Amino acid sequence: MSSPKSPPNNRPLSPFMIGPYYKPQLTSMLSITHRLTGMVLSAGTLLLAGWLIAIAGGPECYASYAAHVSAWYGLVILFGFSWALLYHLCNGIRHLFWDIGKGLEIEAAYKSGYAVLAVSALLTVAVWLLACTN
């Protein structure tokens, strides 16, 4: 007995926001960056887990982990991670306001978009100034 097959779906799909069909816009770029930083942060939870496991493993274990963190590549990753977290945090707050129906007008969405870029950059600088002065 053969199961009935539905006809092939040839209906057009709306194009993805990144590609030849749409002009790049601040709003769409911030949107995809929100997803990208989210994915980066998900993978980055391994860094946090590794750090805690290294501390739990004792002084020698921690020293070998800390050597990688304080190397140039470790600092680059950590800097990127801190910005990704603060960006996702700021843009996440923007999303929460949208969820309650606030700031959905185009002008407001652009304003809050620029605010997210500015505040996440400022917070990242503040965090690293704090880290460097300690």
Add this chain to the structure above:
Amino acid sequence: MSLRSPLSQARGLGSAKDGTHHFWVQRISAVALVPLSLWFVFSIASLPGASFEQVSWWVSYPAVSVTLILFIATALYHSMLGVQVVIEDYIGSEALKITALLASKFFHFIVAAASIFAVLKIALS
């Protein structure tokens, strides 16, 4: 006129049998993560020197241990929900999608369990 039964409407679970639960818990965890993430980032940044003695003392301070565990659990829960949406959005093949969803679920539970165990080991030793 709706063709849905009154019971189905009252439950509000729709065709996915899940309703708005996923949406809602993603928002609740997001709200919780606002103070937790800020606390985490600025605490890590202000750990002077980050020597082994410093960090293990910091992690084992009771209020810090508890807040760290809350941060880890909430962040990984929120991450699991977010990764799920991305997989559902971009992976078309049903077999690959279910495999990726399972892999993501396992990954998040393993990372959460290992991280929380590490905090407890540091705090209680």
